Amino acid sequence: MNELLIQLRGVTKRYGSGAAELMALKGIDLDIRAGEFVAIMGPSGSGKSTAMNILGCLDTPTAGQYLFMGHRVEALSRDQRARLRRRYLGFVFQGFNLLARTSAQENVDLPLLYRGDSAAVRRAAAAKALQSVGLGGWEHHTPGELSGGQQQRVAIARAIGSEPAVVLAEEPTGNNHTQRSHEIMGLLLALNRDHGITVLMVTHEQDMAAYAHRRVQFVDGGIASDVANPNPTTTAPPVPAEAAAAAVSP
DSSP states (O other): OOEEEEEEEEEEEEEEEEGEEEEEEEEEEEEETTOOOEEEEEETTSHHHHHHHTTTTTTSEEEEEEEETTTGGGGGGGHHHHHHHHEEEEEOOOOOOTTSSSSSHHHHHHHHHHHOHHHHHHHHHHHHHHHHHTOOTTTTTTTSSSSSHHHHHEEEEHHHTTSEEEEEEESSSTSSSSSHHHHHHHHHHHHHHOOOOOEHHHHEHHHHHHSSSSSEEETTEEEEEEESSOOOOOOOOOOHHHHHHHHTOO
């Protein structure tokens, strides 16, 4: 965990102008090293989601520098940022964002389709990703045929199908009960620990942030604190038998 993967230097983000101007980010500095698991926290309107959009190449800063693997991201064209996003970044959304009439395999291989990979490569990558989240054999089921926990697993498989360097997770446990939340955190933990994927997770839940190596707290468009977690949670609680049975029943 030595290689500096991401650097933000003096990053600001301004929306509107004049009386309607809003400074969502006020000159933040942030370093992320390869292989870290970072929880990004803060109240609504603190700037954490704006920062995540910039880190995910979904938005650009008004001023300042964003370096990814030493390359100036804010200086890239829209197409260049899209290529970086497709090659190096995976996304897990709170609402899953799965296509309802599309199989698990097709949902997972969609980012690879946009990247231009062949059908054979996409099928193999999707099968591998689904297997890694415990959904081997469920490739041809649509979201409507899957439980909520299984749908979240498909969303995580989609994020990792392209073998990204970074997974950005926006409130991945926000709509879940406690047991499912810890199950999802166990998956993210395994991706980080076993596959070396850097995880950046927005969360407001302290027990979910306990899995992270670091906690970065946003307040009023700035970083109020950035502290290491001396004793991160390293294993998710075991799934009770009845919950495990429910998780595999559509």
